[in-house]
Amino acid sequence: MYIFLIFTNNIIGENMEKKLYDKLVLEHAPKEKRLENAVIAFLIGGVMGVIGELLVEFYGYYLHISRSDASVFMIITLIFLASLFTALGFFDKWVKFAKCGLIIPITGFAHSMTSAAIEYKREGFVTGLGANMFKLAGTVILYGVVSAYIFGLIRLIIGGI
Amino acid sequence: MIYIYSFLFAGLICLIGQLILDNTKLTPGHITSLFVIIGSFLDIFNIYDLIVAHVGGGALVPITSFGHLLIHGGMQGAMENGFIGLAMGMFNFTASGITSAIFFAFIFSLFFKPRD
Numbered sequence: 001m002y003i004f005l006i007f008t009n010n011i012i013g014e015n016m017e018k019k020l021y022d023k024l025v026l027e028h029a030p031k032e033k034r035l036e037n038a039v040i041a042f043l044i045g046g047v048m049g050v051i052g053e054l055l056v057e058f059y060g061y062y063l064h065i066s067r068s069d070a071s072v073f074m075i076i077t078l079i080f081l082a083s084l085f086t087a088l089g090f091f092d093k094w095v096k097f098a099k100c101g102l103i104i105p106i107t108g109f110a111h112s113m114t115s116a117a118i119e120y121k122r123e124g125f126v127t128g129l130g131a132n133m134f135k136l137a138g139t140v141i142l143y144g145v146v147s148a149y150i151f152g153l154i155r156l157i158i159g160g161i
Numbered sequence: 162m163i164y165i166y167s168f169l170f171a172g173l174i175c176l177i178g179q180l181i182l183d184n185t186k187l188t189p190g191h192i193t194s195l196f197v198i199i200g201s202f203l204d205i206f207n208i209y210d211l212i213v214a215h216v217g218g219g220a221l222v223p224i225t226s227f228g229h230l231l232i233h234g235g236m237q238g239a240m241e242n243g244f245i246g247l248a249m250g251m252f253n254f255t256a257s258g259i260t261s262a263i264f265f266a267f268i269f270s271l272f273f274k275p276r277d
């Protein structure tokens with residue numbers, strides 16, 4: 001009987017502690033500003049889109065190249081700038097502020113590669129840098145290629161070309 | 162006008178990504194993969210091409226355009242060489258982006274030290 005009492009006491013006590021703990025965690029967890037985050041992501045993402053369009057027209061006008069060539073130049077420019085700013089150290093702060101506004105554009109791809117390359121360099125050039133550089137970018141390439149292949153096959157089978 | 166469309170489209174994609182990030186347990190890696198798949202899905206029937214024609218550069222900046230360019234290159238290869246061309250042309254349009262990303266990441270990692 002006594003043992004049983006201790007046993008139940010323990011369970012009740014643990015439950016109480018767990019409830020208190022959960023309440024404490026909820027109180028002290030940083031409140032996510034979902035609306036603010038969404039607005040910031042919308043604005044920064046939109047600005048990135050406008051920058052992309054501006055660069056396409058800039059290259060098309062000054063280098064006298066077609067629009068599709070100019071868009072390749074635009075993507076390379078954005079990747080270069082994102083890599084450079086990541087290496088200089090202040091792109092991380094921007095990503096922390098804008099979140100998806102800079103992760104979803106192509107800058108996020110370059111940022112993940114450059115930051116992984118710089119971070120793992122100290123573990124060696126092959127086992128560190130080489131093995132870890134594609135940790136995040138690899139998923140994008142993998143699922144892009146797999147889905148493009150499957151959807152391409154579907155399109156070939158259904159509608160010809 | 163094309164600037165406003167660019168702003169709205171790119172902003173909307175980032176807004177959807179941010180909403181998914183805040184309201185679910187998915188990480189940024191999940192979200193970028195998801196958007197690449199959505200991009201290549203939209204290009205099955207040339208919907209994304211229509212978007213690019215109307216929106217311009219704003220549709221090429223988000224990661225969805227990566228999937229669109231992959232399947233676009235694949236279909237162009239398939240037009241020239243049949244089924245095997247799908248694999249041959251897959252990276253035709255994205256090769257420049259991937260190559261430059263790898264190259265710049267390596268070069269900058271040689272010269273800069275990690276910061277916290």
